[in-house]
Every structure is written in structure tokens, then in C-alpha cells.
Amino acid sequence: MRDLIIVLGDQLDPDAAAFDGFDADLDAAWMTEAAEESTHVWSSKSRTVMFLSAMRHFAQVLRAQGRPLHYTRLDAPGNAGSLAAQLQMDILRLKPARLVMTTPGDWRVLQAIKAVAQANGLPLDIREDRHFFSSIGEFAAHAKGRKSLRMEYFYREQRKRHEVLMDRDEPVGGQWNFDVENREAFGAAGPGAVPGRAVFSPDAVTREVIALVDARFAQHPGSLERFAWPVTRAQALQSLQAFVQERLPLFGRYQDAMWPDEPWLYHSHLSAALNLKLLNPREVVAAAEAAYRSGQAPLASVEGFVRQILGWREYVRGVYWTKMPDYLERNALEAQQDLPAWFWTGATEMICLRDALRQTLEHGYANHIQRLMVTGLYALMLGVQPRQVHAWYLAVYVDAVEWVELPNTLGMSQYADGGVMGSKPYIATGKYIQRMSPYCKGCRYDPAQSSGEVACPFTTLYWDFLMRHEAALARNPRMALQLKNLARLTDAKKQAILERASAIRRGEVGVDAEVHRHA
Numbered sequence: 001m002r003d004l005i006i007v008l009g010d011q012l013d014p015d016a017a018a019f020d021g022f023d024a025d026l027d028a029a030w031m032t033e034a035a036e037e038s039t040h041v042w043s044s045k046s047r048t049v050m051f052l053s054a055m056r057h058f059a060q061v062l063r064a065q066g067r068p069l070h071y072t073r074l075d076a077p078g079n080a081g082s083l084a085a086q087l088q089m090d091i092l093r094l095k096p097a098r099l100v101m102t103t104p105g106d107w108r109v110l111q112a113i114k115a116v117a118q119a120n121g122l123p124l125d126i127r128e129d130r131h132f133f134s135s136i137g138e139f140a141a142h143a144k145g146r147k148s149l150r151m152e153y154f155y156r157e158q159r160k161r162h163e164v165l166m167d168r169d170e171p172v173g174g175q176w177n178f179d180v181e182n183r184e185a186f187g188a189a190g191p192g193a194v195p196g197r198a199v200f201s202p203d204a205v206t207r208e209v210i211a212l213v214d215a216r217f218a219q220h221p222g223s224l225e226r227f228a229w230p231v232t233r234a235q236a237l238q239s240l241q242a243f244v245q246e247r248l249p250l251f252g253r254y255q256d257a258m259w260p261d262e263p264w265l266y267h268s269h270l271s272a273a274l275n276l277k278l279l280n281p282r283e284v285v286a287a288a289e290a291a292y293r294s295g296q297a298p299l300a301s302v303e304g305f306v307r308q309i310l311g312w313r314e315y316v317r318g319v320y321w322t323k324m325p326d327y328l329e330r331n332a333l334e335a336q337q338d339l340p341a342w343f344w345t346g347a348t349e350m351i352c353l354r355d356a357l358r359q360t361l362e363h364g365y366a367n368h369i370q371r372l373m374v375t376g377l378y379a380l381m382l383g384v385q386p387r388q389v390h391a392w393y394l395a396v397y398v399d400a401v402e403w404v405e406l407p408n409t410l411g412m413s414q415y416a417d418g419g420v421m422g423s424k425p426y427i428a429t430g431k432y433i434q435r436m437s438p439y440c441k442g443c444r445y446d447p448a449q450s451s452g453e454v455a456c457p458f459t460t461l462y463w464d465f466l467m468r469h470e471a472a473l474a475r476n477p478r479m480a481l482q483l484k485n486l487a488r489l490t491d492a493k494k495q496a497i498l499e500r501a502s503a504i505r506r507g508e509v510g511v512d513a514e515v516h517r518h519a
């Protein structure tokens with residue numbers, strides 16, 4: 001054998017760079033279902049099914065194209081259990097002259113494969129991932145010499161370089177950013193009839209994977225009863241089309257809004273399809289821009305959506321690869337609290353959190369604002385160890401791959417990188433959640449109270465966070481107003497807040513013990 005082409009679970013494109021020059025007479029593809037990928041963090045059932053089902057469907061594509069494939073199923077006798085161990089076994093059996101792969105999405109996996117190649121004295125050809133607008137090298141060039149890495153400047157460069165939403169050298173509509181138009185909450189009447197998300201009933205392949213995962217990872221979090229994610233390219237394209245036609249026009253306006261029992265709203269739900277490479281971001285951005293150019297969707301919505309993909313998605317990947325591996329260890333705020341156990345069950349009386357956690361466990365999905373301003377915000381203000389927060393986010397979402405999950409969690413949400421990604425910690429009282437949703441109306445807590453029995457834990461922890469980090473935050477001019485408000489609190493009030501915060505940390509507030517016991 002000449003080349004063994006390593007295909008990981010998030011590299012499911014037959015046109016990926018790893019297949020350039022593929023010769024079916026000389027080369028073969030290699031895929032394996034490694035239990036370690038579901039256990040190194042406590043991966044939810046839906047995340048594991050997403051990857052395994054999409055991999056098995058992709059294997060069918062390769063076989064239909066006549067490409068030789070060595071595929072080891074999770075339940076195959078003798079499955080070595082990890083990517084590295086399986087690769088090692090198969091190298092001895094297949095004796096390739098070279099290993100080829102597209103850059104993986106995970107630093108840990110890259111090191112493991114490099115080590116196997118080295119141990120066997122085999123050349124390893126690692127090729128650029130074409131499923132991004134910019135290369136890791138281009139981001140590094142952008143980052144060189146900059147003290148801070150703000151997304152906005154990178155995004156503008158990307159718009160120009162790739163000629164997205166541009167009129168010659170100027171941004172379409174005369175401005176780069178329509179964020180101020182994109183922050184609405186739903187009125188009292190709620191979101192009304194939101195177009196349903198694209199759903200795909202599990203076919204025979206997915207059903208087999210569901211049974212396997214339910215048996216093999218029975219104790220893992222989440223449920224599979226309503227698994228309906230796109231697992232093939234054809235399904236992913238259907239999802240894209242449905243989004244552009246039905247939800248993109250209102251995407252921007254309600255991007256930050258939340259509503260009970262409405263996880264999907266006007267979001268695209270395309271992150272997993274993008275991250276597994278069932279879709280290319282270029283076609284997604286092009287479809288959105290075409291909707292604007294043809295008058296189907298307003299500019300503010302289209303720009304807001306394009307910014308997420310051409311801006312944020314590319315930017316976090318750049319941060320990941322320029323800052324790893326020490327990025328993983330960062331803990332700028334020295335947070336040491338354990339993640340509350342009810343994050344894995346949803347058993348809390350805080351109903352904004354309960355809804356976000358239950359949707360997460362039921363579907364492997366929560367929208368961005370739930371991840372950032374509900375679950376992430378709570379963990380940040382509680383002071384949870386960033387590594388534990390990271391392990392949770394990497395485990396529970398169907399779209400979770402480390403290059404995108406880690407900077408979002410550790411940097412944007414937890415401020416554990418000390419300001420690489422954000423210029424200040426994103427902190428807020430329960431009043432933010434009250435403004436963006438109707439959750440507080442039905443909650444036993446009151447977002448206006450910071451101490452006492454009915455105080456909203458978000459509000460208590462907000463003030464507690466400011467007190468705990470006052471000295472460090474005082475050096476940040478963007479925190480001046482918040483610290484000024486803190487200075488207005490009396491000593492007695494501060495003491496009452498500290499006592500309530502301690503009770504929250506001891507697990508005496510917020511947990512729904514009855515539900516948690518049965519979960």
C-alpha cells in the first residue's frame with residue numbers, strides 16, 4: 001500500500017485535501033470508531049450517535065465511489081479502543097508507505113497520530129483543511145504583533161479578502177456590523193409560529209447506532225428518543241435550504257432571544273453539519289448572501305449570520321491553534337469550584353437553567369445565548385474550574401469539537417484566558433435573562449433581589465463575582481461602571497450577598513434534590 005488516508009469523525013468530505021491524488025489501486029482510507037472519543041469526556045449519547053452515524057453514512061459514500069476503506073466498528077471484535085491503538089494495529093497489518101490526513105480539529109488527536117507515525121518510522125503528510133475560509137497560517141499572520149485578538153478586525157479582513165457582502169471596497173449597506181438591530185426579545189405574545197426545524201427520522205444505519213450507543217454507553221448523559229439531526233450531506237443541504245428560506249429573515253432580529261420550550265427558534269442548527277464537514281462554510285455564506293441579494297432576507301439578518309461563520313467560527317479556530325496547548329490549562333480567575341452535579345441532569349429550580357440544561361440533554365443542542373448567558377454565565381460567576389466547564393461543553397453538544405468548543409468556553413464564556421478573546425468577563429444579573437425571556441415570571445426566584453431567600457442566584461453571584469475580583473477588575477476601564485455600582489452597596493448588603501453566595505456554593509440553593517435523586 002502507498003498511502004493510508006486517515007479520516008476522523010469530523011472530516012466527512014470525499015473532496016477533503018487528504019484525498020487529493022487518491023489512487024484506488026494504491027491507496028486506502030482508514031476510519032475507526034474509538035470508544036475513547038466518547039469517554040475522554042463523558043460524551044452525551046446524542047453527540048456519540050451524531051458522529052458514529054455520520055461516519056457510517058460517509059463510509060457508504062466512500063465504498064460507492066470504489067475507494068478501498070478499512071473501517072473498524074465500535075463493536076468489532078478486537079477494536080483497540082483508541083484512535084492511536086487501532087492505527088498502530090492496522091499499520092502493522094496494512095504496511096502503508098505513508099500516512100496522510102487533513103489537519104484534525106483537536107490538538108490531542110494530532111499529537112497521538114504524530115506519535116504513532118513516528119513510532120513506526122512513517123512519514124505523515126498533514127494537509128490544510130479547506131473547510132475554512134482562512135488557514136491557520138493566515139490567522140497567525142493576522143495575530144502576529146497584536147496585543148489582543150479582537151474578532152471585529154479579523155472579520156473585516158475576512159469580508160474584504162473573500163469579497164463577502166462587499167460593494168467594491170466598502171461593506172454593503174455602508175457599515176460592517178448591524179449588531180444593534182440584532183438584539184430584540186420576543187414581546188409578551190411570544191415568538192408565535194416559528195417554522196419547524198428540519199428533522200430527519202433515523203434510518204436503519206442510525207437506528208443501529210442508537211441501539212449500540214444506548215447499550216454501550218448506557219450511563220452517559222442525554223437521551224436518544226428524539227434524535228433527528230442531519231447525518232448525510234444530502235440532509236445537511238436540506239437543512240441549509242430550509243434555514244435560508246424559512247428562518248434566516250428573522251435570524252438577526254431574534255438572535256439573542258430565548259423562550260421556554262423553544263430551543264430552535266430562528267437559529268440555523270447547522271453547526272454540527274459544518275463541523276463534521278457535511279457542509280462547507282463557503283456554500284453556507286454564499287447561500288445567505290444570495291438571499292440578501294435577491295431580496296429574500298434583510299441585510300441585518302444576513303450580516304449577523306455571516307459574522308457568526310466568516311467571523312466568529314474562523315476566529316475561534318485561529319485562537320485555538322495559535323494558543324494551544326497551554327490554552328487548555330489557563331485559569332486566569334483561579335476558579336476552583338466543582339461544576340454542580342445537576343448540570344448533568346437538569347435538576348435545578350432555576351427555570352432558565354433548567355430549560356437550557358434539559359434541551360441540551362434531550363437534543364444535544366442549545367442556542368448561543370443559552371450557552372453563553374445562561375449555563376456559561378452561571379458557571380463563570382459561581383467560579384467553576386475552567387477544565388470542568390470545558391469537559392461539560394465538549395461532552396454534551398452534538399457540534400462539540402475541541403477547536404471550536406474550547407475558545408468559546410474557556411475564553412469567551414469563562415474569561416479563563418485573561419482577555420485573549422474578550423476585553424472583559426461577560427457577567428450579568430438575572431435581569432439580563434428577564435429582559436431576553438419570560439423565564440423569571442414563572443421562577444421561584446426574583447432577579448431584582450441579590451440577597452435573602454428569594455434572591456435570584458444569578459443576581460447574588462453577579463455581585464459576589466465583582467467583590468471577589470474587584471482588585472483585578474479595577475485595572476480594566478470597561479469594568480468601571482459595574483465597579484462604581486458595587487461601591488454603592490452598603491457593607492451590610494455586601495455581607496448578606498456573601499452569605500447567600502456561600503449557601504449557593506455549598507449546594508443549598510437552586511438544586512431540585514428530588515428530581516436530581518431520580519435522574
Ligand SMILES: Cc1cc2nc3c(=O)[nH]c(=O)nc-3n(C[C@H](O)[C@H](O)[C@H](O)COP(=O)(O)OP(=O)(O)OC[C@H]3O[C@@H](n4cnc5c(N)ncnc54)[C@H](O)[C@@H]3O)c2cc1C
Pocket residue numbers: 266267268269270271272274275305308309312313314316366367368369371372376393394397399400401404405406408409412413
Ligand atoms: C460556552 C460555549 C460553547 C460553545 N461550544 C461550541 C461547540 O462546541 N461547537 C460549535 O460549533 N459551537 C459552539 N459554540 C458556539 C455557538 O453557541 C454554536 O455554534 C451555536 O449555538 C450552534 O447553533 P446553530 O448552528 O443554530 O447556530 P446559529 O446561531 O444559527 O449560528 C450560525 C453558525 O455560526 C457559527 N457560530 C455561531 N457562533 C459561533 C461561535 N461563537 N463560535 C464558532 N462558531 C459560531 C456556527 O457554525 C453556527 O452554526 C459555543 C458557544 C459557547 C458560548
Ligand code: SF4
Pocket residue numbers: 350351352353429430431433434439440441443444445446447456457458459
Ligand atoms: S429569576 Fe433568576 S434563576 Fe429564575 S429564571 Fe430568572 S434569571 Fe433564572
